[in-house]
Amino acid sequence: MTHKEHMRRAVALSRQKMLEGEGGPFAAVIVKDGRVVAEGWNQVTSLNDPTAHAEVMAIRAACRALGTFSLEGAVIYANCEPCPMCLAAAYWARVSMVYYATTSADAAAAGFDDRFLYQELRLPKPQRSLPCVALPVEGARAVLEEWAALPGRTEY
Amino acid sequence: MTHKEHMRRAVALSRQKMLEGEGGPFAAVIVKDGRVVAEGWNQVTSLNDPTAHAEVMAIRAACRALGTFSLEGAVIYANCEPCPMCLAAAYWARVSMVYYATTSADAAAAGFDDRFLYQELRLPKPQRSLPCVALPVEGARAVLEEWAALPGRTEY
Numbered sequence: 001m002t003h004k005e006h007m008r009r010a011v012a013l014s015r016q017k018m019l020e021g022e023g024g025p026f027a028a029v030i031v032k033d034g035r036v037v038a039e040g041w042n043q044v045t046s047l048n049d050p051t052a053h054a055e056v057m058a059i060r061a062a063c064r065a066l067g068t069f070s071l072e073g074a075v076i077y078a079n080c081e082p083c084p085m086c087l088a089a090a091y092w093a094r095v096s097m098v099y100y101a102t103t104s105a106d107a108a109a110a111g112f113d114d115r116f117l118y119q120e121l122r123l124p125k126p127q128r129s130l131p132c133v134a135l136p137v138e139g140a141r142a143v144l145e146e147w148a149a150l151p152g153r154t155e156y
Numbered sequence: 157m158t159h160k161e162h163m164r165r166a167v168a169l170s171r172q173k174m175l176e177g178e179g180g181p182f183a184a185v186i187v188k189d190g191r192v193v194a195e196g197w198n199q200v201t202s203l204n205d206p207t208a209h210a211e212v213m214a215i216r217a218a219c220r221a222l223g224t225f226s227l228e229g230a231v232i233y234a235n236c237e238p239c240p241m242c243l244a245a246a247y248w249a250r251v252s253m254v255y256y257a258t259t260s261a262d263a264a265a266a267g268f269d270d271r272f273l274y275q276e277l278r279l280p281k282p283q284r285s286l287p288c289v290a291l292p293v294e295g296a297r298a299v300l301e302e303w304a305a306l307p308g309r310t311e312y
Contacts, residue, residue, distance in 0.1 A: 007293045015299045024312065025303040045310040048225045050249040051212050060205050069204045081288070081295055085248060086242035088273050091286055093206040098288045101296035110300040112312065117244050122278050130247055132237070132254045137163045140235055140257035143171045144266040147181040154201040155267065156180065 017041035026054040038062035054088035175195035182210040194218035211242035
Protein backbone atom coordinates (compact mmCIF):
# COMPACT_ATOMS: atom_id res chain seq x y z
CA MET A 1 0.00 0.00 0.00
CA THR A 2 1.14 3.53 -0.73
CA HIS A 3 1.45 6.44 1.70
CA LYS A 4 -1.72 7.94 0.25
CA GLU A 5 -3.65 4.71 0.66
CA HIS A 6 -2.72 4.51 4.35
CA MET A 7 -3.77 8.13 4.74
CA ARG A 8 -7.08 7.55 2.97
CA ARG A 9 -7.74 4.72 5.44
CA ALA A 10 -7.04 7.10 8.36
CA VAL A 11 -9.44 9.67 6.89
CA ALA A 12 -12.16 7.08 6.28
CA LEU A 13 -11.77 5.79 9.84
CA SER A 14 -11.92 9.32 11.28
CA ARG A 15 -15.31 9.86 9.63
CA GLN A 16 -16.68 6.39 10.43
CA LYS A 17 -15.87 6.56 14.15
CA MET A 18 -17.09 10.15 14.43
CA LEU A 19 -20.43 9.12 12.94
CA GLU A 20 -20.55 6.11 15.29
CA GLY A 21 -20.29 8.52 18.23
CA GLU A 22 -16.89 7.36 19.48
CA GLY A 23 -15.47 10.86 19.89
CA GLY A 24 -13.87 13.62 17.82
CA PRO A 25 -13.14 13.25 14.07
CA PHE A 26 -9.65 11.84 14.38
CA ALA A 27 -8.00 8.55 13.45
CA ALA A 28 -4.52 7.15 12.94
CA VAL A 29 -2.90 4.14 11.30
CA ILE A 30 0.50 2.77 12.32
CA VAL A 31 2.63 0.94 9.77
CA LYS A 32 5.86 -0.92 10.40
CA ASP A 33 7.91 -2.78 7.79
CA GLY A 34 5.15 -2.17 5.25
CA ARG A 35 2.49 -3.80 7.43
CA VAL A 36 -0.41 -2.10 9.26
CA VAL A 37 0.17 -2.97 12.93
CA ALA A 38 -2.56 -0.86 14.54
CA GLU A 39 -5.36 1.61 14.05
CA GLY A 40 -6.72 4.07 16.59
CA TRP A 41 -9.41 6.70 16.76
CA ASN A 42 -10.55 9.36 19.17
CA GLN A 43 -12.54 7.85 22.05
CA VAL A 44 -12.38 10.71 24.55
CA THR A 45 -16.11 11.01 25.10
CA SER A 46 -17.08 7.34 24.68
CA LEU A 47 -14.39 6.07 27.10
CA ASN A 48 -14.39 9.12 29.41
CA ASP A 49 -10.65 9.35 28.83
CA PRO A 50 -9.24 12.75 27.83
CA THR A 51 -6.01 11.03 26.76
CA ALA A 52 -7.82 8.71 24.31
CA HIS A 53 -6.75 10.62 21.20
CA ALA A 54 -6.34 8.75 17.93
CA GLU A 55 -2.54 8.64 17.90
CA VAL A 56 -2.31 7.68 21.59
CA MET A 57 -4.81 4.85 21.07
CA ALA A 58 -2.96 3.68 17.95
CA ILE A 59 0.41 3.78 19.73
CA ARG A 60 -0.97 1.77 22.64
CA ALA A 61 -2.54 -0.78 20.27
CA ALA A 62 0.64 -1.09 18.20
CA CYS A 63 2.74 -1.67 21.33
CA ARG A 64 0.27 -4.29 22.55
CA ALA A 65 0.35 -6.01 19.16
CA LEU A 66 4.15 -6.01 19.00
CA GLY A 67 4.81 -6.66 22.70
CA THR A 68 7.18 -3.72 23.10
CA PHE A 69 7.26 -0.11 24.29
CA SER A 70 9.34 1.00 21.29
CA LEU A 71 7.92 1.68 17.84
CA GLU A 72 11.27 2.50 16.28
CA GLY A 73 10.95 2.30 12.51
CA ALA A 74 7.17 2.76 12.59
CA VAL A 75 5.22 5.43 10.72
CA ILE A 76 2.01 7.14 11.87
CA TYR A 77 -0.60 8.27 9.34
CA ALA A 78 -3.00 10.68 11.06
CA ASN A 79 -5.92 12.46 9.44
CA CYS A 80 -4.92 15.58 11.41
CA GLU A 81 -1.63 16.99 12.65
CA PRO A 82 -0.91 15.57 16.13
CA CYS A 83 -1.62 17.78 19.14
CA PRO A 84 1.30 18.29 21.55
CA MET A 85 0.17 15.32 23.69
CA CYS A 86 0.13 12.99 20.69
CA LEU A 87 3.33 14.36 19.20
CA ALA A 88 5.17 13.89 22.50
CA ALA A 89 3.67 10.38 22.74
CA ALA A 90 5.11 9.65 19.28
CA TYR A 91 8.54 10.80 20.49
CA TRP A 92 8.32 8.66 23.64
CA ALA A 93 7.29 5.69 21.47
CA ARG A 94 10.35 6.34 19.23
CA VAL A 95 8.14 6.51 16.13
CA SER A 96 10.26 7.34 13.08
CA MET A 97 7.88 9.47 11.02
CA VAL A 98 4.46 11.14 11.11
CA TYR A 99 2.28 12.00 8.11
CA TYR A 100 -0.81 14.18 8.55
CA ALA A 101 -3.56 15.26 6.13
CA THR A 102 -4.99 18.35 7.85
CA THR A 103 -3.37 20.92 10.12
CA SER A 104 -3.75 22.26 13.66
CA ALA A 105 -5.32 25.32 12.02
CA ASP A 106 -7.98 23.10 10.43
CA ALA A 107 -8.58 21.50 13.84
CA ALA A 108 -8.86 24.94 15.45
CA ALA A 109 -11.44 25.94 12.84
CA ALA A 110 -13.47 22.88 13.89
CA GLY A 111 -13.31 23.95 17.56
CA PHE A 112 -10.31 22.02 18.91
CA ASP A 113 -7.50 23.31 21.15
CA ASP A 114 -4.46 21.87 19.34
CA ARG A 115 -3.08 25.21 18.16
CA PHE A 116 -3.79 26.83 21.53
CA LEU A 117 -1.84 24.04 23.26
CA TYR A 118 1.19 24.54 21.00
CA GLN A 119 1.09 28.22 21.95
CA GLU A 120 0.77 27.43 25.67
CA LEU A 121 3.69 24.99 25.66
CA ARG A 122 5.93 27.63 24.10
CA LEU A 123 5.19 30.10 26.92
CA PRO A 124 7.27 30.43 30.06
CA LYS A 125 5.46 28.64 32.91
CA PRO A 126 4.22 31.78 34.71
CA GLN A 127 2.42 32.94 31.54
CA ARG A 128 0.52 29.72 30.90
CA SER A 129 -3.20 29.46 31.62
CA LEU A 130 -2.71 26.19 33.56
CA PRO A 131 -0.68 27.09 36.66
CA CYS A 132 2.30 24.76 37.19
CA VAL A 133 3.94 25.48 40.52
CA ALA A 134 7.10 24.09 42.10
CA LEU A 135 6.47 22.48 45.50
CA PRO A 136 9.76 20.88 46.54
CA VAL A 137 9.67 18.33 49.34
CA GLU A 138 12.52 16.47 51.03
CA GLY A 139 13.70 13.33 49.27
CA ALA A 140 12.09 14.03 45.88
CA ARG A 141 15.30 14.53 43.94
CA ALA A 142 16.91 11.56 45.71
CA VAL A 143 14.39 9.21 44.04
CA LEU A 144 15.51 10.35 40.58
CA GLU A 145 19.15 9.93 41.60
CA GLU A 146 18.35 6.46 42.93
CA TRP A 147 16.85 5.54 39.53
CA ALA A 148 19.99 6.64 37.71
CA ALA A 149 22.02 4.25 39.89
CA LEU A 150 19.47 1.41 40.05
CA PRO A 151 20.87 -1.96 38.99
CA GLY A 152 18.78 -3.79 36.40
CA ARG A 153 16.51 -0.86 35.57
CA THR A 154 14.75 -0.99 32.19
CA GLU A 155 15.36 2.29 30.35
CA TYR A 156 12.81 3.66 27.92
CA MET B 157 -4.34 16.98 54.04
CA THR B 158 -1.99 19.78 53.06
CA HIS B 159 -0.35 20.40 49.67
CA LYS B 160 2.94 19.09 51.05
CA GLU B 161 1.31 15.92 52.39
CA HIS B 162 -0.16 15.14 48.95
CA MET B 163 3.24 15.76 47.42
CA ARG B 164 4.99 13.54 49.94
CA ARG B 165 2.57 10.78 48.98
CA ALA B 166 3.45 11.26 45.29
CA VAL B 167 7.16 11.07 46.11
CA ALA B 168 6.73 7.95 48.28
CA LEU B 169 4.71 6.30 45.50
CA SER B 170 7.31 7.20 42.87
CA ARG B 171 10.00 5.38 44.88
CA GLN B 172 7.80 2.40 45.82
CA LYS B 173 6.67 1.66 42.24
CA MET B 174 10.17 2.20 40.84
CA LEU B 175 11.54 -0.37 43.30
CA GLU B 176 8.68 -2.75 42.42
CA GLY B 177 9.83 -2.58 38.77
CA GLU B 178 6.72 -0.88 37.37
CA GLY B 179 8.66 1.68 35.34
CA GLY B 180 10.43 5.02 35.77
CA PRO B 181 10.55 6.90 39.09
CA PHE B 182 7.41 8.95 38.62
CA ALA B 183 4.05 9.14 40.38
CA ALA B 184 1.10 11.51 40.63
CA VAL B 185 -1.86 12.09 42.93
CA ILE B 186 -5.07 13.82 41.82
CA VAL B 187 -7.17 15.69 44.36
CA LYS B 188 -10.60 17.22 43.82
CA ASP B 189 -12.67 19.03 46.45
CA GLY B 190 -10.11 18.08 49.09
CA ARG B 191 -10.39 14.37 48.33
CA VAL B 192 -7.82 12.07 46.65
CA VAL B 193 -9.63 10.71 43.58
CA ALA B 194 -6.78 8.84 41.93
CA GLU B 195 -3.12 7.91 42.00
CA GLY B 196 -0.95 6.93 39.05
CA TRP B 197 2.63 5.88 38.47
CA ASN B 198 4.86 5.24 35.52
CA GLN B 199 4.15 1.83 33.95
CA VAL B 200 5.80 2.27 30.56
CA THR B 201 8.00 -0.81 30.76
CA SER B 202 5.69 -3.08 32.77
CA LEU B 203 2.66 -2.43 30.53
CA ASN B 204 4.60 -1.96 27.27
CA ASP B 205 2.81 1.37 26.90
CA PRO B 206 4.96 4.43 26.14
CA THR B 207 2.02 6.67 27.09
CA ALA B 208 1.71 5.13 30.57
CA HIS B 209 3.33 8.07 32.36
CA ALA B 210 2.30 8.82 35.95
CA GLU B 211 0.11 11.84 35.20
CA VAL B 212 -1.60 10.15 32.22
CA MET B 213 -2.36 7.06 34.33
CA ALA B 214 -3.65 9.24 37.18
CA ILE B 215 -5.84 11.27 34.80
CA ARG B 216 -7.29 8.08 33.30
CA ALA B 217 -7.96 6.64 36.76
CA ALA B 218 -9.53 9.88 38.03
CA CYS B 219 -11.84 10.08 35.01
CA ARG B 220 -12.83 6.43 35.47
CA ALA B 221 -13.53 7.04 39.17
CA LEU B 222 -15.60 10.17 38.49
CA GLY B 223 -17.27 8.95 35.27
CA THR B 224 -16.32 12.03 33.26
CA PHE B 225 -13.75 13.27 30.76
CA SER B 226 -13.38 16.61 32.57
CA LEU B 227 -11.28 17.12 35.69
CA GLU B 228 -12.12 20.79 36.04
CA GLY B 229 -11.31 21.91 39.56
CA ALA B 230 -8.86 19.05 40.12
CA VAL B 231 -5.21 19.41 41.19
CA ILE B 232 -2.31 17.17 40.20
CA TYR B 233 0.60 16.56 42.57
CA ALA B 234 3.48 15.05 40.60
CA ASN B 235 6.89 14.16 41.97
CA CYS B 236 8.41 15.59 38.78
CA GLU B 237 7.43 18.39 36.40
CA PRO B 238 5.14 16.97 33.69
CA CYS B 239 6.66 16.20 30.30
CA PRO B 240 4.92 17.83 27.29
CA MET B 241 2.70 14.75 26.80
CA CYS B 242 1.51 14.85 30.40
CA LEU B 243 1.16 18.62 30.51
CA ALA B 244 -0.97 18.60 27.35
CA ALA B 245 -3.00 15.72 28.82
CA ALA B 246 -3.64 17.90 31.90
CA TYR B 247 -4.88 20.69 29.62
CA TRP B 248 -7.17 18.32 27.69
CA ALA B 249 -8.50 17.00 31.02
CA ARG B 250 -9.19 20.63 32.12
CA VAL B 251 -7.15 20.14 35.29
CA SER B 252 -7.00 23.41 37.25
CA MET B 253 -3.52 23.26 38.77
CA VAL B 254 -0.30 21.23 38.77
CA TYR B 255 2.26 21.04 41.59
CA TYR B 256 5.62 19.38 41.01
CA ALA B 257 8.53 18.60 43.33
CA THR B 258 11.43 18.18 40.90
CA THR B 259 12.10 19.74 37.51
CA SER B 260 12.64 18.66 33.91
CA ALA B 261 16.32 19.43 34.51
CA ASP B 262 16.37 16.91 37.38
CA ALA B 263 14.67 14.37 35.08
CA ALA B 264 17.25 15.08 32.37
CA ALA B 265 20.04 14.47 34.86
CA ALA B 266 18.49 11.06 35.55
CA GLY B 267 18.47 10.23 31.82
CA PHE B 268 14.96 11.24 30.71
CA ASP B 269 13.95 13.21 27.61
CA ASP B 270 11.49 15.70 29.15
CA ARG B 271 13.65 18.78 28.59
CA PHE B 272 14.63 17.64 25.09
CA LEU B 273 10.92 17.25 24.22
CA TYR B 274 10.11 20.78 25.38
CA GLN B 275 12.92 22.01 23.12
CA GLU B 276 11.65 19.93 20.18
CA LEU B 277 8.06 21.18 20.50
CA ARG B 278 9.27 24.78 20.37
CA LEU B 279 11.06 24.19 17.05
CA PRO B 280 9.49 24.77 13.64
CA LYS B 281 8.45 21.39 12.21
CA PRO B 282 11.27 21.11 9.63
CA GLN B 283 13.88 21.44 12.40
CA ARG B 284 12.50 18.71 14.65
CA SER B 285 14.22 15.34 14.92
CA LEU B 286 10.91 13.49 14.36
CA PRO B 287 9.82 14.29 10.78
CA CYS B 288 6.19 15.44 10.57
CA VAL B 289 5.13 15.78 6.96
CA ALA B 290 1.91 17.06 5.40
CA LEU B 291 0.23 14.50 3.14
CA PRO B 292 -3.10 16.01 2.11
CA VAL B 293 -5.71 13.70 0.62
CA GLU B 294 -9.15 14.48 -0.76
CA GLY B 295 -11.93 14.69 1.79
CA ALA B 296 -9.75 15.04 4.88
CA ARG B 297 -10.73 18.61 5.72
CA ALA B 298 -14.38 17.87 4.95
CA VAL B 299 -14.50 15.44 7.91
CA LEU B 300 -13.46 18.21 10.31
CA GLU B 301 -16.05 20.54 8.78
CA GLU B 302 -18.66 17.82 9.12
CA TRP B 303 -17.84 17.53 12.84
CA ALA B 304 -18.31 21.26 13.38
CA ALA B 305 -21.83 20.96 11.92
CA LEU B 306 -22.72 17.56 13.43
CA PRO B 307 -25.98 17.57 15.39
CA GLY B 308 -25.72 16.08 18.89
CA ARG B 309 -21.93 15.91 18.97
CA THR B 310 -20.31 15.78 22.43
CA GLU B 311 -17.64 18.47 22.64
CA TYR B 312 -14.60 17.98 24.87
